[in-house]
Amino acid sequence: MVRTHQPAGIAALECAAPWIPDQVRDDGSGRSTIREDNAPRLRRYDGESMSAGIMPIYAPLTAEPFLSIDFGEEKAELDRGVIRIITGATKRHGEVAGNVLTFLATSLRGSGFAAYSSQLATRIGDLSVRRPDVAVFHGKSDPSYDNERAFADPYVLFEVISGSTVRTDLTVKLEEYRALPSVDTIVFVDIAAERLRVLQRTGPRAWNDVAHDSLLDLALPALNLTLPHAEIFARD
Template sequence: MSQPSQPHGLPTVEEYLRMEETATVRHEYVGGMVHAMVGATKRHNRIVGNVYAHLLTASRGGPCRVYVETVKLRAAEDTIYYPDVMVACGPEGDDPLVEHEPCLVVEVASSSTESIDRREKMLAYRKIPTLRAYLIVAQDERRVERHWRGESGEWRQGEAVGEGGFVPVPCPETKLPLAEIYEGL
């Protein structure tokens, strides 16, 4: 890596992006700090796959693109995450590795990431003008916390819990059944 140009030896966004091109482990970037991503459990992977499959099917033939785990999201000028699932429906940008304008972000929470998903990421995601909903999916119980932007721009929150419930998704417009999210578990 080249000589960092930020104070205190922290890498710049450009240095992080160059490093990430050849890294064998994914890293998220927050304010100059680089955080390695831990491996996922089979349960986490299954939930992510189930959500991705439903959203991919629902988006077929429409303007939305669905990404899973390996596409970066530039949540702010100095913040880059790898959401578990992300949907973008606007014009596709020029950067083949980074999405800038998602309308939906889904994070599957684990014991090691839940506080980050609920605080740091939620604050960052809510500042993205194009974001219409953010879902935090629990691994250990059938529960999805849904945060969405109301018609007048204010953020709202609700939950879907247990058997038979579903989560409304704004883009692509669909209902994500809890039974499908947790299918096979």
């Protein structure tokens, strides 16, 4: 489940460009934190104004300032210029994502590839920063990368889908992931049905897209390994 950081409904944030200085402050540590008091920047739009087509205009936030914000205990994505706070995952969601991450992290050691959780973001252009449940990158082991919060060149992406995020995952995020030239494989994991939808690139703009109705040991040619179905959905 996600929610916009900007106020919803008829209470809208009146933002002048640039948006970010009015919304965050520097706490002296070199990082920015969310301003607690947004009240002076709130303006209410009544029904008459909205029906007349008078709507608040937001200057879209870009990736660099977004990645400098300290959200504290919350996790956020940048969705086409708008901050969306991600609520906590269910136990089963976390279990399945953890299964995939653990198997890949162990299997890929020494290969030059490495698997990361949603703590490491995937940057998509200037206006979107996503947090796939598991992302595999190549060549990031050098200490010079240790303080990075996002990379833009994943090879394999996993999204564990749930009812609250399925529409965004299978539409907006899918198209964003397909647009990344580095991506070889995108996997959507349906935890309710214990089935996979797998997209594998066959050309610069061509994909093999299969929603599997049966149990599948997932072949990942880009990584030279197979992820067993039993490992993905294990409960112990």
